[in-house]
Amino acid sequence: MYKYFVLAILAVAVFSSCKKDPIPAGKGSLALHFYAYTGDDLLVMNQLLDYNGKAMRFSRFNFFISDITLIGADGDTKILDIAGMDFTGINDATDAAAGNVITIADIVEGDYTALKLGIGVSPELNAKKPTDFDSDHPLSKAGDYWDGWESYIFSKIEGLMDTDGNGSFERGIAYHTGSDEVYRIKTLTLPIEIKANQTAELSLKVDLWKVLTGIDISEDDGTHLLGDIGLATIIMDNFAGDGIQAQ
Amino acid sequence: MEQFLKRLLLRNHTVYIVLAVLIFACTKTPLPPDPPDDSLTHIPYNPVAYTLTAPPGFPAMAIPADNPMTVDGIALGRHLFYDPILSADSTMGCFSCHGLNGNLTDNKAVSTGIDGLDGRRSSMPLLNVGYFYNGLFWDGRAATLEEQAHMPVEDVLELHDTWDNVEIKLRRHATYPEMFRKAFGISTKSEITRDLATKAIAQFERTMISSGKSKYDLALTAGTGVEFTDQEYYGFSLYNQLDLRDGQCGHCHQGFLLTDNLYRNNGLDAVADLNDFADKGRGEVTQLLFDNGKFRAPSLRNIALSAPYMHDGRFQTLEEVMDHYATGGHLSDNVDPIMILMQNDPLTQEEKEAILALLHTMTDTAFINNPALQSPF
Secondary structure, three states: OHHHHHHHHHHHHHHHHOOOOOOOOOEEEEEEEEEEEEOOEEOOOOOOEEEOOEEEEEEEEEEEEEEEEEEEOOEEEEEEEEEEEEOOOOOOHHHHHHOEEEEEEEEEOEEEEEEEEEEOOOHHHHOOOHHHOOOOOOOOOHHHEEOOOOEEEEEEEEEEEEOOOOOOOOEEEEEEEEOHHHOEEEEEEEEEEEOOOOEEEEEEEEEHHHHOOOOOOOOOOOOOOOOOOHHHHHHHHHHHHHHEEEO | OHHHHHHHHHHOHHHHHHHHHHHHHHOOOOOOOOOOOOEOOOOOOOOOEOOOOOOOOOOOOOOOOOOOOEHHHHHHHHHHHOOHHHOOOOOOOHHHHOOHHHOOOOOOOOOEOOOOOEOOOOOOOOOOHHHOOOOEOOOOOEOOHHHHHHHHHHOOOOOOOOHHHHHHHHHHOOOHHHHHHHHHOOOEHHHOOHHHHHHHHHHHHHOOOOOOOOHHHHHOOOOOOOOOOHHHHHHHHHHHOOOOOOOOHHHOOOOOOOOOOOEEEOOOOOOOOHHHOOOOEHHHHHOOHHHOOEEEOOOOOOHHHOOOEOOOOOEOOHHHHHHHHHHOOOOOOOEOHHHHHHHHOOOOHHHHHHHHHHHHOOOOHHHHOOHHHOOOO
8 A cells, every 4th residue: 555655656746847848939030121212212312302393412311219119919028229220321222222121039929019119219228328338339329419418319311402493502401309308109000920930021111201291491490409399399200100101 | 697696695795794784683672581480489478458448438449359458469569650660761650640749640731651752631640549430541441440550551652661571570670579479479470460560550559548638528527626618618518509509510529539430521622523522532432422522520639739630631720620610611512511501600700719719628638648658769
């Protein structure tokens, strides 16, 4: 009898120690492709454009995105803190067609229902300065910070315009946005399936004309004054509105 | 004809002499032979890591993994920086165009090489050069300090030597083999190469960091008790648009380096076509039309010591620089839009003087008097 009791105890011990751990979820990647446009046309730096009959060129366009987050049934999953989108080096059609891509790895597989982007630098990161980061970090560049705001420059749109049609580009365009007050959130509601060991692809269109909607770039001058950020507010609202769309 | 030549060669010994002269005159003068490949392993190799120190507000400098900083590496680099051995006639070296007293520039519009020929552009100051990114030289053609240091040696307008020759000189030198051994652990003199020489120079250059003792730095550091004068603060306010007026300076010259390391056309030249720039600057490197006439925005640290100004040294004084910016310069298809904003709202004389006063606070005399950066000879 005793031996059966011992065998029973041993059997319980064996089977309980052999209980299987849950299989960890696989991880995949998400590639976000950003393409800059003016309306239906891919944006190429310094290419001649028509703005209400006035010739113009864009010479610089960049912005930051923060707290890139996937939204699913289990809630929000932040997948990247910060990334810089710089279209200033887009110098020909080939570059424009390639766009800017950021690939984010180590994302738990699953079916997500939306992508959320912070437009600009999140308040948490905006409390820091370029010297707080290693030289290869997106926020390490002095040119992306404005001491007068104690803030990063969330976006830069620069160019030249020939306002009087005489062939001379005599108007300077420089719209810079920044400060926590104009940080915005953009949510794109769409299914995103992340599969283990695979890379999901998502294309996003950034339409510069839509970003500048509500501004007459032939007349409205930008400013770096915190007390005069009306244009900055318009631009950042536009980024979060129609300025960025899934393709 | 054959009989004529036979008689000429047999009877006229002068012919042989002439032929010999012609043969030797036509052959290239060979480089002196490499010295015997002596071992250096009898010299201890015990590298001591060197940790850079930087003033408050400066980040950690990125150091390439294949060129870590060591005490002996820096010592070697310092010697090479100040040694005219790098030039064909041993009269000039890095120091000739980047002398310490001139904020590591030669204070000339354009530099002059060993042959008395003028270069194309002004020598750039090296203060904090280890922090610079996005390309070195006015046109950004060198990606790293190591790459940059290769170029002046063989530039016909600068040191006009060959690296093959410099390597031999270094290997034959009385002291450099030992210094290379201690810096890089080489085993024989033949391992002294241009790559190691430029690595050493780069290590030394990375030590050229601001002292943090300029009035500008002290005034912006809490607890120093140093304050801007009213005029200097007015200049600071204009520089960074803290108030109503934007002096526009900070758009190109901001951060702890007082430069954004980007390339711009700042309206120096009037051209009808972007191909017409006499010096295409960045465009020479990228081959992009709209990069023609663009040059790197230099750091404004120690700017009062770096005259003359711009890539070709055309402005002798900071006052001339301010006058240029106050007018916005010349329009062209790729002029920086900031220049136009300045042109549309020119600085007043009072505003220019205030910004000048601020620029003078950026002078760091402790840096130029740093004994560790002086010539070791």
